[in-house]
Every structure is written in structure tokens, then in C-alpha cells.
Amino acid sequence: MNNFSLESVDGKIKNLDDYKGKTLVLYFYPKDSTKGCTIEAMEFSDLKDEFDKVGAVVVGISKDKIKSHKNFIEKDNLKVELLSDPDRKVAESFKVLKAGKMCGRDVIKTVRSTFIFNKDGKLVKEFRDVKPQGHASDVLIYLKENDL
Secondary structure, three states: OOOOOOEOOOOOOEEHHHHHOEEEEEEOOOOOOOHHHHHHHHHHHHHHHHHOOOEEEEEEEEEOOOHHHHHHHHHHHOOOOEEEEEOOHHHOOOEEEEEEEOOOOOEEEEEEEEEEEEOOOOOOEEEEEOOOOOOHHHHHHHHHHOOO
């Protein structure tokens, strides 16, 4: 998997190497403050203590700008880190973009997907085209059942 450099809401540039030593739950979602994305982010946030117990950090990525991420975090009291991928190059490298239609127009959509990296930075699990509700729990169950 290619490394990346993306801006975080704290203004720092983050890449995969920054998370070595921890299990990384990297999830891609379509858009800040939309119904499904809010459900998913809030469920990951609600389970933050459980993810901490298994040594995992949860990071969300979307095309939204940092200002939008900050508003999303503040509005919904989110406890996950969000990174901005405005040109969608990272989403493209993870193959989570798909052509579709919206209001009769051709668009490129982000397919809701999660990637788990072990403490050495190796990709060990992919969840693709997931439903937002219950997904955070599914990821946590996987982490508890597998020593990463």
C-alpha cells in the first residue's frame, strides 16, 4: 500500500508511518455531516475507549476540507481523527472510488470502506462497501478476535 501525506484537523501532515506501533483503523467515507457518515463517525467515537483498549487508533478520510472536518467534529463531538484528501489521490490509491449517478449527473463516489493495518504498518484486513450502522462494532470485534 502506498504511503500518503494528508492534513489533519490539527494542521499536521500525517502519513502511514505516523501510526506505526499502533493498530490503525483507516476508514474512508463520502462526506462530512451527512446521515450515514455521521452515524459511522459517532459509532467509532462512542467506541473510542474500546479501541484504545486494543491499542487501535481510528482515522477517517474524506475529500472534505479541514474547515468542514472541524465543524463535523465540533457539531457531533467526534473522538476520531479526520484527514483531508481534497484531490482524492489517497482514496484512488486505496481503490475506494466508483463511478455513479447523482441527480442524473455522472459523479465519482467514495465507497465506504475500512482498512486495518497492524502495528508494523502492514495491511491485514479490508472491509469494502460497508453499511454505516454497526460497522464500528464489526471492526472492534475483528480486532478483539485477532492479535494485531
